[in-house]
Amino acid sequence: KAGVTQTPRYLIKTRGQQVTLSCSPISGHRSVSWYQQTPGQGLQFLFEYFSETQRNKGNFPGRFSGRQFSNSRSEMNVSTLELGDSALYLCASSQPLARLGTDTQYFGPGTRLTVL
Amino acid sequence: SQQGEEDPQALSIQEGENATMNCSYKTSINNLQWYRQNSGRGLVHLILIRSNEREKHSGRLRVTLDTSKKSSSLLITASRAADTASYFCAPRRAGANNLFFGTGTRLTVIP
Numbered sequence: 001k002a003g004v005t006q007t008p009r010y011l012i013k014t015r016g017q018q019v020t021l022s023c024s025p026i027s028g029h030r031s032v033s034w035y036q037q038t039p040g041q042g043l044q045f046l047f048e049y050f051s052e053t054q055r056n057k058g059n060f061p062g063r064f065s066g067r068q069f070s071n072s073r074s075e076m077n078v079s080t081l082e083l084g085d086s087a088l089y090l091c092a093s094s095q096p097l098a099r100l101g102t103d104t105q106y107f108g109p110g111t112r113l114t115v116l
Numbered sequence: 117s118q119q120g121e122e123d124p125q126a127l128s129i130q131e132g133e134n135a136t137m138n139c140s141y142k143t144s145i146n147n148l149q150w151y152r153q154n155s156g157r158g159l160v161h162l163i164l165i166r167s168n169e170r171e172k173h174s175g176r177l178r179v180t181l182d183t184s185k186k187s188s189s190l191l192i193t194a195s196r197a198a199d200t201a202s203y204f205c206a207p208r209r210a211g212a213n214n215l216f217f218g219t220g221t222r223l224t225v226i227p
Contacts, residue, residue, distance in 0.1 A: 004158075006158075031213065033213070033214055033215075035215075035217075042217060042218070042219050042220075043204070043215075043217035045214040045215065045216065048213055048214055050213075055213065056213060056214055058214070088156065090158055090159065092159075092215075094213075096213070103213075104149065104161055104164050105149070105161070105215060106161055107151070107158045107159040107160070107161070108158050109157055109158040110156075110157065110158045112156070
C-alpha cells in the first residue's frame with residue numbers, strides 16, 4: 001500500500017497570507033490527524049477528522065482549520081499567517097478500531113512551511 | 117499531562133553498541149507507541165505495545181512497558197549509523213485518538 005502523502009512538501013509564504021495543505025491517507029484509512037512541529041513547542045496535535053467530521057481538536061487558534069472529503073483526503077488551512085506558524089506540518093492516518101485510541105497512526109513526510 | 121517524556125534528551129554511541137531510551141508518562145494508558153524521526157522528516161512508526169504486554173520485539177528493537185512505574189524503554193541492539201534520528205514515545209489513553217509527544221531522544225550513532 002502507498003503511504004501517507006502530503007503536498008506540497010515545501011512552501012514559502014509571507015505574513016498575512018493564507019495556506020492550504022493537503023494530506024492523502026493510506027488507502028482504507030478513514031481517520032486523519034494533523035500535527036504541528038516546531039523547535040520550541042515540539043510536536044503538537046492540531047485536529048483529527050473521521051468520516052468528514054472533526055472529532056477532536058487541539059489548542060490552536062481559529063486561524064487553523066481543516067476538513068475531510070468523502071474519499072478521506074484531508075486539507076488544513078491556516079489564514080492570516082504569522083511568523084510563528086513556520087513549522088513542519090505532519091498528518092497521520094489510521095484505520096480506527098472498535099475502541100478509540102487502539103489503532104496505529106502512520107505519518108506522512110510532512111509539509112515544511114516557512115513564513116517570511 | 118498525557119505526553120511522554122523521553123530520557124535522555126541526547127545519546128551518542130559507537131556503531132555496534134546498544135542504545136537504550138526511556139519514556140515516562142503520568143496517566144493510565146491503553147497503549148504506547150514509539151516513533152523515529154530523521155532530521156526534519158516525517159515520523160516512522162516503530163512499535164506499539166499494549167498495556168497488557170510487558171515486552172515486544174521487532175527486529176533489532178526491544179520495547180518494554182511497566183505500567184506500575186508508568187515507564188517504557190526502547191532498546192536498539194547492534195546500532196548502525198542509519199539509526200541516527202530522534203525517537204519519540206507516545207502514550208495513549210483509551211478513548212483518546214490523538215498522540216501526545218515529548219521532546220524526544222536525539223540518538224547519534226558514530227560510524
